Amino acid sequence: MIEKKNYIQTAKKKERAVLAAIHTPQQSREQTQEYLDELAFLAETANVEVVKRFVQNLQKIDAKTFLGKGKILEIADFIQKNEIDTIIFDDELTPSQVKHLEAILKCKILDRSLLILNIFAQRAQTAQAKIQVELAQYQYILPRLTRMWSHLSKQRGGVGMRGPGEKELETDRRIVNDKIALLKEKLAHIERQSQTRRKARNTMVRVALVGYTNVGKSTLMNLLSKSNVFAENKLFATVDSTVRKVVWNRVPFLLSDTVGFIRKLPTTLIECFKSTLAEIVEADILLHVVDIAHPSFEEQMQVVMQTLAEIKAVDKKIITIFNKIDVLREKIYQEAIPDEAPLHLQEIYAQKKADNSLFISATKQENIEALRQMIFEAVSERYFQIYPHNTENFLQQFLMSHSFE
Ligand SMILES: Nc1nc2c(ncn2[C@@H]2O[C@H](COP(=O)(O)OP(=O)(O)OP(=O)(O)O)[C@@H](O)[C@H]2O)c(=O)[nH]1
Numbered sequence: 001m002i003e004k005k006n007y008i009q010t011a012k013k014k015e016r017a018v019l020a021a022i023h024t025p026q027q028s029r030e031q032t033q034e035y036l037d038e039l040a041f042l043a044e045t046a047n048v049e050v051v052k053r054f055v056q057n058l059q060k061i062d063a064k065t066f067l068g069k070g071k072i073l074e075i076a077d078f079i080q081k082n083e084i085d086t087i088i089f090d091d092e093l094t095p096s097q098v099k100h101l102e103a104i105l106k107c108k109i110l111d112r113s114l115l116i117l118n119i120f121a122q123r124a125q126t127a128q129a130k131i132q133v134e135l136a137q138y139q140y141i142l143p144r145l146t147r148m149w150s151h152l153s154k155q156r157g158g159v160g161m162r163g164p165g166e167k168e169l170e171t172d173r174r175i176v177n178d179k180i181a182l183l184k185e186k187l188a189h190i191e192r193q194s195q196t197r198r199k200a201r202n203t204m205v206r207v208a209l210v211g212y213t214n215v216g217k218s219t220l221m222n223l224l225s226k227s228n229v230f231a232e233n234k235l236f237a238t239v240d241s242t243v244r245k246v247v248w249n250r251v252p253f254l255l256s257d258t259v260g261f262i263r264k265l266p267t268t269l270i271e272c273f274k275s276t277l278a279e280i281v282e283a284d285i286l287l288h289v290v291d292i293a294h295p296s297f298e299e300q301m302q303v304v305m306q307t308l309a310e311i312k313a314v315d316k317k318i319i320t321i322f323n324k325i326d327v328l329r330e331k332i333y334q335e336a337i338p339d340e341a342p343l344h345l346q347e348i349y350a351q352k353k354a355d356n357s358l359f360i361s362a363t364k365q366e367n368i369e370a371l372r373q374m375i376f377e378a379v380s381e382r383y384f385q386i387y388p389h390n391t392e393n394f395l396q397q398f399l400m401s402h403s404f405e
Pocket residue numbers: 211212213214215216217218219220230231232233234235236237238239259260261323324325326327360361362363364
């Protein structure tokens with residue numbers, strides 16, 4: 001009984017972690033800091049306390065231990081003295097690097113991918129999302145089984161374990177492969193059902209909110225469709241898709257909110273989330289939401305565009321929504337250039353306006369009417385194509401309309 005009680009207490013205790021990243025000739029110091037900020041945010045989302053960050057200047061990654069020897073020993077010392085449970089690396093480690101690091105650091109070793117997978121597992125709500133995450137986890141494990149086995153064999157003494165060890169490794173691989181096959185089958189079944197559902201909606205104009213994580217997609221979804229989707233200041237608040245029917249001036253369309261993108265999103269995860277991402281792939285219009293106040297918003301935009309290209313969803317109308325204009329204004333103000341602030345914003349605004357974009361604040365509800373107008377025009381254009389016979393009626397409605405419901 002006592003043991004059980006202890007176990008629960010330990011489980012409730014917040015995990016303490018250190019972060020590790022490198023600064024190479026290809027990656028500037030500022031970039032590394034930003035990546036680490038994001039990694040810390042990810043850790044916080046997973047309910048892990050970040051105690052310290054370690055950065056090493058490296059010309060080249062150490063094939064064996066990722067970081068250099070001296071740095072590793074410094075970290076090992078810190079881990080031992082400060083009761084650290086976990087070290088999280090910003091980059092993906094090879095199975096053999098994990099093995100070497102484990103031997104020296106003697107704590108749990110995570111990389112960004114595994115951390116993201118953990119968050120997804122915590123957040124997944126629907127059966128589909130849960131299966132997708134489980135599938136991604138097994139696919140992550142598969143190439144790393146060797147390490148897990150060698151870890152086990154060490155515990156058992158290791159001597160003379162080679163034969164049975166390899167045999168058991170094969171068994172483990174088979175179990176994991178069977179599990180992957182089963183999960184894929186389950187997903188295919190769910191996908192067939194969703195496809196039927198999506199086909200039934202094929203006659204509707206479809207609009208999808210896309211963007212980097214934490215930019216305000218769900219907040220906008222709630223604003224535009226009067227729904228109540230979970231939104232909060234954490235990464236990956238949303239990992240499932242939500243679709244709502246919206247009717248503006250009697251023109252109906254479907255609006256969907258879905259999982260956000262992130263730098264270095266594990267490819268297995270993208271692959272596994274294909275069905276969730278289908279909402280994006282099959283949409284007619286994409287609303288690319290950007291957090292304009294984020295220091296690396298441009299890089300985030302690139303990541304989104306790259307991911308869209310990866311899932312083959314770029315050949316559609318894209319409206320770029322620069323959100324959190326209130327935060328940007330505040331930042332510019334704090335940097336003590338208040339006079340230039342509006343000018344600066346207007347300048348960017350004028351530049352961007354030409355190519356289907358808009359500056360808004362979803363929480364302060366700034367420029368929302370203009371956004372609705374822009375979305376409405378895009379939806380209407382598409383609606384024309386689907387229902388050409390409605391043109392007259394529709395045009396009339398369109399011209400007479402000034403406000404939206
Ligand atoms: N100040 C400010 N905060 C905003 C604005 N829009 C959204 N937020 C906040 O940003 C945070 C993230 O918003 P979400 O709507 O959850 O973002 P998301 O893109 O759905 O995020 P994920 O689902 O995690 O990918 C929340 O705390 C929002 O309240 C805005 O215009 N201004």
